[in-house]
Amino acid sequence: MRNTSTPTSSLPNLTTLTLWLMTISSGLVVANNYYNQPLLGDIARTFQVPESKAGIISMLTQVGYAIGLLLIIPLGDMFRRKRLIITELILVILSLLLAAFANNIYTLMLASLLIGATSVVPQLFIPMAAQLALPENRGKVIGTVMSGLLIGVLLSRTVSGFVGAHLGWRAMFLIAAGLMVVLGVALYFLLPEVHPEYKGSYKSLMTSLVSLVKEEPVLRLAAARGALTFACFGGFWTTLVFLLEEPPFNGGSAMAGAFGLVGAGGAIMASVMGRLADKVNTRHIITATTLMIIISYVLFGTFSHSLVGLVVGVILLDLGLQATHIANQTLVFSLNPAARNRLNTVYMVTYFTGGATGTLLASQAWQLWQWNGVVLVGIVFSSLALLVHLFFARKHKKKLLA
Template structure:
């Protein structure tokens, strides 16, 4: 993993995962344009994440048996086609279908992350994976900001056309620069998918980490989906161009993820994960107090993104130490768990906002944080994988 290749992996992964979030700051705009309610608009994010979880489960395990030099560009190309379908959607139902297809195809980032782990020197694996993961996180945050700016200037459909062009260009570059993959044993597809569940069933570290990851991403999407409703309503009343810019405050989370990789390399994964959940709880407390304060909302964004993205990288790096030969499948289990939690969080955001507004959203986020802290405290007592030197079978 040379610095140039690491940067390319981070850039391509960020572009891929950013496809899941173009709609997030545009929910009110898209709903108004296509005649949908605010509660229904939340499903634009939810169905994208459900499709993504399905793509992770059905496609990413192939990274352990197929040549990723061809597989990654192919998925980027399919994402470009799905983005064009989103741009051309004539109605809300068609857009939901196209976004679900987009989620199914946009898995290149989760193929590149375990590939980076395979190519990296073991002593630097946490740092390399952290850099690639920070690219993915930056893609999430930048996509929200760019989405609002482009939609404000040229309409929400232009956002998806521009993203399609970017994915198509990156597909060509990846085909040129990704190293040829090593030869591996062929495994029947059904058996390959089944082995993902076998890893979850047999490895305690995997199960514990999946619960923490799902809680983290559920809290993350709960907050960010509801934040769109908060900032577009009184007393703020911000347009989409301004709402999208709030995502830039979360860039602190991407920096935290990169630093978290170094903590993992030093064997501090478990205690750092606990600290991250304390920060998440503090973030929701600050958010609840800041329903009418831009400064407090910005502080809550920074705290939550540092907490969730930092512990997300620690969880992922910990999983990659379980089995060197099954990293794509471990990543599959991890991301599916995350996005099931994320889909639940975004769906709950609309319901909670309708039922109790911002206080209900913040209370739910605090409850999730407390539950996750309990899971962390109970799970860390056992013989869990704590650093890069531990290796399990897992295959």
């Protein structure tokens, strides 16, 4: 691939304040993608549509995120990072307001697509943190930012479930818009600027994505593993609220949101997993964590009427997913320092395409076969992830040492 990068310029130090600012910001922004999940039952009743149609809202958010990753994140290699992040936050606010005031299901679907497309800011923070970190601490730093991101993903459901139960689903989107305004002000004054290294046109920037896919087998492998495991995650969390509304639980958005607290405890372990990725062969880590995801779905199927069984399954699912994700990203960011945003683009577009696919298939499986169908979808995707990992990782064993 033609080198269109300039030598690495002087970078700001990765201070504790900067790291925590990126970590907290990642959690707050990514939460926008998941507020809708515990609210799908309420949304379906508001617009008088089937649950499967309401489930499309969650799927479109994931599709929007993939679109934003593809079209926006590569710009992190081309434009000043801070300016790009602030611009994105303005677009996020407008998208959230559109969702809050949607007067029909189709407007809300459009707003959900836009929310996903504009909430990609965390994927600018992660390569930025990797760029500023010392090589020997890269996994630890990625794990720290990912802790914030994952806690945001999981607690977003708890918060939105509570708000939805007491104030209605529209209030959640208004509150989220207010949070983005506050965050934008904090980032404007506190986030250091990182200047780009890439020198070239947007066309050549996007063309280089194809070259990276062709030239980096480890990137292809990591992206495939990530997509298959995230499909399991998206499928579970989208349909959980439907299960909890049925007997014997007879719950709703608040109960579904409470499950986010369970997963959040495991998300705190992300920084630990990042440290492991700095020291341990990631091939072994991913084998173990993918098995955790398979076991979680076995528990979901076996103990579908037990809160304890579901709780244990959620812990295994979330810990397995985040550990796999961090190990994948640590490998990806070690490939080409000048192209970290583009490497992240390829990985994350594939990742969220997998999540959208899992969400869509699980929603349809629920409509046809209820919870057993959801479990089947999860077991198929997680088993495929393990097979891809075991068979193809061997070909690149030397590159997979970390």
